[in-house]
Amino acid sequence: MLETYSRMIDQPGYRVLFSQRALKDINKLTPKLRTKLKDIVKNRLAIEPDGGKHLVGDLKGYLSIRLTYQDRLVYRIDETEKTVYIVRARSHYDLK
Secondary structure: OOOOEEEEEOOOOOEEEEEHHHHHHHHHOOHHHHHHHHHHHHHHHOOOHHHOEEOOHHHOOOEEEEOOOOOEEEEEEEOOOOEEEEEEOOOHHHHO
16 A cells, blocks of 8 residues: 655654545544544554554554544554554545
């Protein structure tokens, strides 16, 4: 999956980058979910990103963290660059 990433969050630990598709997803979220997402990114992904659920099948190599019953943050980790790439911020079923 080739994506263009932008919108970076630099903190001690991991750098977090968002795909253009993830940014579109985030714009569609409610203000309450955007606040929850920001908290997850700053307090979980930027510090210890391996805490998400490892996905299988076509999404092997990606992880997800639940935002709501249906919506999730879908991301991958590049350990050599200490970077988390967020590819979606809605249902991961649309990635297939």
